[in-house]
Amino acid sequence: MKFATEYLWFETRKQREYINITDKVAQIVQQSGVQEGMVLVSAMHITAAVYVNDAESGLIQDIDEWLEHLAPFRQDYRHHRTGETNGDAHLKSLIMHHEVIVPITEGRLDLGPWQQVYYAEFDGQRRKRLIIKVMGE
Amino acid sequence: MKFATEYLWFETRKQREYINITDKVAQIVQQSGVQEGMVLVSAMHITAAVYVNDAESGLIQDIDEWLEHLAPFRQDYRHHRTGETNGDAHLKSLIMHHEVIVPITEGRLDLGPWQQVYYAEFDGQRRKRLIIKVMGE
């Protein structure tokens, strides 16, 4: 059985960004030599997400506006009594989820035609980390 | 270590449908011969979801109405400038998530008494695919 573990670092210029990491995940899977298995892609922070969806810039703006509608920035989150200002980023992360598992078949990410793996940053402009763990044979 | 990979195809009659696929997943696990492990059940499209919840028809209607409330059909999604009309289906998919992992113990899906695996279609009336990957011993 084979395992490979890699960490990616991000430091986005904007507070919220959506970064297509499909090629990076595919490359790590290829380097692992795993032919059959799964790869876990998981944010290591609680104000970021990893999701699978479309690489269409209009849709990404729709997602961003929709998340701001469902989990808006507000001054009065209780979490802000700690000095933080990112309560909304925690809630956005919870809707979108912090991780995905992508199946590996015949050495490749077994994704549908439009499926892309995204890192979603909701509290950027600081260094944030993500783990990619490949597991299989 | 054993792996099994199967693809299910759906072409729903309605635009939105909720299909109980628990028996199909269980059958694929049984055929794989895996006694201990996990099975990934993952939509291969970005306007569908896979989730675990109750097989109660009233609840499924509640879920459908609630998703339409949180992620409504609208004409003015930016995504629609591409010619698409399914922006809401992407957002519904993101709330519900496109995949689950079900544990396998003693050769069976290790689900709680009311847990059923559902495929949720949000942009149907076309052929859509789902991957089931069993991994274990």
Next chain:
Amino acid sequence: MKFATEYLWFETRKQREYINITDKVAQIVQQSGVQEGMVLVSAMHITAAVYVNDAESGLIQDIDEWLEHLAPFRQDYRHHRTGETNGDAHLKSLIMHHEVIVPITEGRLDLGPWQQVYYAEFDGQRRKRLIIKVMGE
């Protein structure tokens, strides 16, 4: 290849509770002897969730209020025609999701500095079960 399967039981005093189970998951991973792999932590009921986020009490209250806003208690859910009164708990569970996968590296949960594993109960005051399945080498 090694597997370990444990079940945790909860019977919360309140209807909704958020319980940090990180230490318990870490202990089960340690006892399994797995050095590289993944651990699945999955609620076995359809009115509970498992998620990874911050152990900050203000934020947990924010999450609870936010979930009540997005998936409120209502008398008129169709699900209540069955005699149930917990329609909102199903919807809260769907937003938050019933499971997470945590990577295991060098025998430890490979979590970021603020990531904690939580069991979220949305329909408590009764016995509920959760499965923890460790898989790796």
